[in-house]
């Protein structure tokens with residue numbers, strides 16, 4: 001095993017143990033779109049499976065969404081050749097998306113929601129205990145920046161999440177892996193890549209802008225991306241203004257001066273002054 005593969009494998013193992021992604025007896029449904037990231041994820045999870053101290057099983061699931069020119073035979077042939085257990089689900093979300101989204105607008109939001117719904121349903125049907133998605137560290141960083149700049153929220157992508165309906169657990173084993181290294185692995189291994197622009201969607205302009213911004217900043221200081229990612233694990237609730245978070249973390253209680261003799265009774269809440 002070469003250096004790159006070893007590094008990626010240890011990142012997947014660390015992510016899994018940090019966020020309790022893989023557990024004994026899990027049956028993991030690995031969502032494979034045919035892009036480089038999902039191919040790399042499937043490969044790395046199988047390598048990890050061989051070395052893991054507990055048993056878990058894997059199968060690949062591809063949703064054929066009916067995009068024009070989608071090479072339907074490519075992934076089944078690859079899965080067969082490599083000995084992966086797999087399921088192909090055919091659902092024409094392409095027609096739904098092109099009918100509902102006005103021309104010139106990006107399809108991605110509706111397309112991903114429909115695909116996520118299909119994954120959730122299939123996971124239940126096929127008895128999967130976890131659904132693995134191939135988002136990597138750069139996706140996490142870009143999502144954080146997008147939420148910060150355009151949604152007024154300080155949130156990235158969860159490494160492990162129970163779906164809103166409580167039925168599924170989604171994991172992202174590649175959150176510590178960079179896109180550049182996954183691209184390199186995909187090239188070295190010669191995965192059969194299916195381009196994502198078959199759908200004919202416009203580029204997501206804001207994501208592209210954020211990506212360009214990070215690339216520019218990173219060219220000036222190569223630690224920028226790593227710093228943004230590190231910030232996600234280095235939070236100071238006392239320096240943030242989310243009142244629920246402060247309450248849960250007991251921030252303001254911890255900041256209170258010790259009270260002496262009856263002074264506390266004289267404290268007037270500021271909100272009272274406004275009335």
Ligand code: SF4
Nearest residue numbers: 107108111196199201
């Ligand atoms: S790029 Fe195409 S296939 Fe991918 S999420 Fe967007 S619309 Fe769907």
